[in-house]
Amino acid sequence: MELQVVEHRLTDGEALELEPVPRVVYDVNADGAAYSTGSRAIKGPKHVLSFELTPKASDSALLGTSLALPIDEQRLIRCDRVDFPPGGVAYLHTHQGPGIRVLLHGSIRIETGGRSHDYGPFEAWFEPGPEPVFAAGSADEPTAFVRCMVLPAHLKGQRSIRYVRDEDADKPKPQRYTVFVDELLPEDP
Known part of the structure; x- marks a missing residue:
């Protein structure tokens, strides 16, 4: 199974039909998201990010990665937005499942696996979950990203x-979280 994110920028009058796969569509301008498993029509003007679980990656994806998930465990799909004030950081942490993130505005430095990478608006990155990550938002402007993770159902x-x-668990956390989608995935996505 592939987890991918595809960006769609539709002009006024433009329409798009998305195939039936488990997906979360995040509307960049409306700052909201919805989950669906069926086909989905999108009409412009719209700027959306479609986070999709597909059998095969798309050539038009911003980013896609193969997921090897346990077949005997129910999963959920979560889409949320993380906002940092200027100078905000996320201390060294892990997550309990993999996910793709897309920076919405500002800049962010991600340190993981002995590497450091800076991302700008509408660049995507993958975090496998159990690998420790440190994140530092822009020093002089707010930073925000949207992410979609596949997590254990519990x-x-x-x-x-x-x-x-x-x-680090007891330190103040300057970031804010807005959860849009927290839905159980079908047994066989």
């Missing part, structure tokens, strides 16, 4: 973040 309504260092 996390429905609960946070997936785990801090690597005990002392």
Whole structure:
């Protein structure tokens, strides 16, 4: 199974029919998201990010990655937005499942696996979940990204973040989270 994100920028009068796969469509301008498994029509003017679970990756995806998930465990799909004030950081942490993130505005530095990468608006990156990550938003402007994660079903309504260092768990967290979608996936997506 592939998790991918595809960006669609539709002009006024333009329409798009999306095939029936489990997906979350995030509307960039309306700052909202919806989950569906059936076919989906989108009409312009719209700017959307479609996070999709597909059998095969699309050539037009911003980013796609293969997921090897346990077949005997129910999963959910979560889409949320994370907002950092200027200078905000996410201390070294992990998540309980993989996901793709897309930066909406500002800039962000992601440090993981001994590497550091800076991302700008509408660039995407993948986090596998169990690998520790440190994130630093722009020093002089707000930063926000939207993400879609595939998580164990028992996390429905609960946070997936785990801090690597005990002392970081008690530090103030300047980031804000807005959850748009937290839905169980079909048994066989």
